[in-house]
Amino acid sequence: MTKVRKNFPKDFLWGGATAASQVEGAYNVDGKGLSTSDMVPLKSRTHSNDNMKIEVTSKQLEEYLKDDSTEYFPKRSGVDFYHRYKEDIALFAEMGFKVYRLSIAWPRIFPNGDDESPNEAGLMFYDKIFDELEKYGIEPLVTITHYEMPINLVQKYNGFESRKAIDDYLRFAEVILERYKGRVKYWVPFNELNMMLVSPFTCAGVISDRSLEKNPMQIKYQASHHQLLASALATKLCRKIIPDAKIGCMIARLETYAATSKPEDQLQALHDDQLNVFYPEVLVRGEYPKYMYRYFEENGVSIKMEPEDEKILKENTADFVAISYYMTYIASEGGDGELASGNLVGTQKNPHLKMTEWDWPIDAIGLRITLNRLYDRFRVPLFVVENGLGAIDKVEEDGSVHDPYRIDYLREHIEQMKEAITDGVDLIGYTTWGCIDLISCGTSEMSKRYGFIYVDQDDHGNGTLNRIRKDSFYWYKKVIASNGEDLE
Ligand code: BG6
Numbered sequence: 001m002t003k004v005r006k007n008f009p010k011d012f013l014w015g016g017a018t019a020a021s022q023v024e025g026a027y028n029v030d031g032k033g034l035s036t037s038d039m040v041p042l043k044s045r046t047h048s049n050d051n052m053k054i055e056v057t058s059k060q061l062e063e064y065l066k067d068d069s070t071e072y073f074p075k076r077s078g079v080d081f082y083h084r085y086k087e088d089i090a091l092f093a094e095m096g097f098k099v100y101r102l103s104i105a106w107p108r109i110f111p112n113g114d115d116e117s118p119n120e121a122g123l124m125f126y127d128k129i130f131d132e133l134e135k136y137g138i139e140p141l142v143t144i145t146h147y148e149m150p151i152n153l154v155q156k157y158n159g160f161e162s163r164k165a166i167d168d169y170l171r172f173a174e175v176i177l178e179r180y181k182g183r184v185k186y187w188v189p190f191n192e193l194n195m196m197l198v199s200p201f202t203c204a205g206v207i208s209d210r211s212l213e214k215n216p217m218q219i220k221y222q223a224s225h226h227q228l229l230a231s232a233l234a235t236k237l238c239r240k241i242i243p244d245a246k247i248g249c250m251i252a253r254l255e256t257y258a259a260t261s262k263p264e265d266q267l268q269a270l271h272d273d274q275l276n277v278f279y280p281e282v283l284v285r286g287e288y289p290k291y292m293y294r295y296f297e298e299n300g301v302s303i304k305m306e307p308e309d310e311k312i313l314k315e316n317t318a319d320f321v322a323i324s325y326y327m328t329y330i331a332s333e334g335g336d337g338e339l340a341s342g343n344l345v346g347t348q349k350n351p352h353l354k355m356t357e358w359d360w361p362i363d364a365i366g367l368r369i370t371l372n373r374l375y376d377r378f379r380v381p382l383f384v385v386e387n388g389l390g391a392i393d394k395v396e397e398d399g400s401v402h403d404p405y406r407i408d409y410l411r412e413h414i415e416q417m418k419e420a421i422t423d424g425v426d427l428i429g430y431t432t433w434g435c436i437d438l439i440s441c442g443t444s445e446m447s448k449r450y451g452f453i454y455v456d457q458d459d460h461g462n463g464t465l466n467r468i469r470k471d472s473f474y475w476y477k478k479v480i481a482s483n484g485e486d487l488e
Helices: 058-066 081-094 122-134 150-159 164-181 193-195 202-205 218-240 263-285 288-298 310-317 364-378 404-422 471-481
Strands: 013-017 099-103 139-145 184-190 249-250 255-258 321-324 328-331 381-384 425-431 451-454 465-468
Touching: 013 081, 013 139, 013 381, 058 150, 081 122, 081 465, 081 471, 122 139, 122 164, 122 249, 139 164, 150 164, 150 249, 164 218, 164 465, 184 218, 184 249, 193 202, 193 218, 193 249, 193 263, 202 218, 218 310, 249 263, 255 263, 255 364, 263 288, 263 328, 263 364, 321 364, 328 364, 364 404, 404 425, 404 471
Parallel strands: 013 099, 013 425, 099 139, 139 184, 249 321, 255 328, 321 381, 381 425
Antiparallel strands: 451 465
């Protein structure tokens, strides 16, 4: 029998993750077009789970398009990675990163999404990023698009509600696959496909009130079908252009516990879980799982498919499953109970768990559970491409930033990943979320910090943008140098 592995594999990919729209800024520089992320206003710090959703109506979009404020739309200025990438990548290298997960801003390459030719200035920006990563031997992991549909495609055909979005997405994917072949081996076609169900605007440029469809579920699942096809077709292109590439699929993993041992609660947890793993079910197994047919029928959903769709899904399956993991969820038959907040979607409070300052439950053991469940189900390598703690950090008078709470959070999660590896899970990497402080996706706040590197900027865009190494920076450097053995 093979020996039980008790440590991280020697080629384990340690690193950090960001998204273009949350770090780059320069939203209208060098020909970049507007994206959905440029249209997400700042929300004040909130503990209400309803406020986690990002919804934009047609009327709001019209207003936002006329407003050129960066203070009210902080993602437009990000943390100026666009101009400071050299300094930031040098800091990642100093921590010893093996991998850096980044996304390519779609409207930097195709400003309107349907332009005849790509924007060379945008392509050159990522050439320079990959040069810098190569200089330090850091492997890039590229999310082809992370919540950034060009606004023109939202206005023109309501984003991925339309099948036309597949062609425009694939033109973008083909251009970047061709341009960066030989430089990028790891790819993920879309960030968190399942977030369609809670934030279709962010996830896919879909504005519900622009649709002729009345059933919101119909709109969301039709748009999901288009993204699933686009993922499979991007996988096909990737295999043709970069035969030795690894291309995965990604969800926000919403591991769900039943509130009690009552069978009805257990059943609810099973159903919630099925809706979450539905996305990798399609992309890894290459077909819609049967349980979705019943769910669609009972919810008035009828997916419009073309005759070739089943074949496309079947023939172009993903190499690995990537997840973001922040917390666990609770399900019960009636769905009532005291509420906690969460990543775009809230849940019931779990009395056994501590909470973050944003009221997200902290559950490191849940990560071990979820890695086991996913590996049992899919038997393909897993990659944790997001995990981290959003917290308020304080700069001391001597300029240092002490963040023991972040170190505790990450240590506990890394310990559980190691347990999962010992359980037999094939885990290939870990990129912590927001390795440098960035603009929050859900609330557009700057004060919700995830990084090892502090960025001097407040919620309203004031600050020097200077970078400061936090205590966690030195800690993570040790973790990487010891391949996950030294967690003290
Ligand atoms: C993930 C997203 O769901 O959660 C990231 O992929 C996001 O873009 C992260 O930043 C954390 O959420 P938030 O709202 O705290 O930024």
